[in-house]
Amino acid sequence: MTCLPAKTDKKLGLVIDLDTCVGCQACVTACKGWNDQGYGAALSDQDPYGADPSGTFLNRVHSYQVTPHDGGTAKIVNFPRSCLHCEDAPCVTVCPTGASYKRTEDGIVLVNEDACIGCGLCAWACPYGAREMDDEAQVMKKCTLCVDRIYNENLPEEDREPACVRTCPTGARHFGDFADPDSTVSKLTRDRGGVPLMPQLGTKPVNRYLPPRPKDRPEEASLLAPLLDIKAQGFAGWLDRMLGKLE
């Protein structure tokens, strides 16, 4: 049923630390790898080794250059983008068939691929570009929070988290229950000022992004900074003074 649950028992989601993410794309690869086996239609590629490759991914890592408001040195921020498992998920309510749904028990937004007609309206309704239609299966694909891992008792306990979280080499991704104020994700969000994306659109995203810590100073921007202010001495100093007089 595409009406949203009034409240979910848990609010499972991710915290993504933009301070720590190095943009290595390991989460993209791990996500694609895991979601190519088992749950639902595989994430297909079109023309993968040809001139115009394209494919379905549930996670994409953008890179942004952020210039401080005071005009200091710009920094690069790597920005993984995936489903935020919104509390007020517009992708669910627009679905005409009931294929899109939000689970009452843990808040995960999923697609029942057997009921999906591939109309694409849910992807239009999502502000975050979290849904991609698979060109091969012609059904909508999206992040499942690795629902086939997190409850999977056949896996060792440390593997019962989403593939992107498990694989992240810098620990920039955290998985947990936002409804529990004592969970890691809740604490991180409180301590580091985790932000929702485009809150003005009223989707109430569950996932939070931790902004990079302010740390770079413009005067320290170059590794050569200590060497840049050298006064020429000796013959070079004399030459410098003489040439300076020539104008």
Next chain:
Amino acid sequence: MKPAPSVILFSTLSGLGFGFLALLGLGLIAVQGWPAFFHWAFGYALAVGGLLASTFHLGHPERAWRAFSQWRSSWLSREGVAAVATLLILAPQALSDWLGFGWGQGFGLVGALGCGATVLCTAMIYAQLKTVPRWHHWSVPATYLGFSLTGGLILAGAGLWASVAALGLGLLLAYGWRVGDGAFARAGVDLASATGLSGLGRPQVFEQPHTGGNYLMREMIYVVGRRHATKLRVIALIFAAGIPALSAALLPVLPALILGGASHLLGAMAQRWLFFAEAEHVVGLYYGKAASSL
């Protein structure tokens, strides 16, 4: 947004069909016997043809029946339900007009309301989307209903009424474009709020997340033809409103109907193509598209 031909055909043809059927249902086109048969058949053909065209863009058209189930939350589902219900409710009226059963106008009146509801549902599929600020405005349902009414009146050979409706539609189109052009900026979303990086500074795209295209770019960050937007707006205005208004007012009924009807449909298609091609989706922000360059 990508202007899928099937969706343009669907919304123009079925909009026109439901407008014409509504006038038949209201009894404003007084026909009996075989002329009634051909009028009703024409209306049904437009509406049903459009609805069938809409299934062509589905990944799994064989599951389309499932789309009747979620009318409580989904405008797309409501549209399907309203369309089928309306076509069923109007059927007795069509039979009565054709075969002279004399069943009164009851089915027709309810069916006419259903026609309006169906077109409204179609428009709300787009107008509900906060992610496409240009569409998230009351002028979108007003324009869809305006097209339906105007098209119906033109096909009904309604003379001055058709002229007045066409002029009204022209004004509505101009208004829609005017408010639409500033809609993205007014929505107040930019790359800073899309990434939550506003506290840190002003973000710009440094590098795209992938070198090839993807579904999002093909479907929602569609850019073809926007440089011809102004020309297409003028074409839509002249063909959908200008020519039909003049022909309905000045020409005899049959030439006015043929010239005005063909011109109006052409204009409607140009408008509908632009409706999609000009619509900017907020996901474009992640790929460095500002509203002006989308």
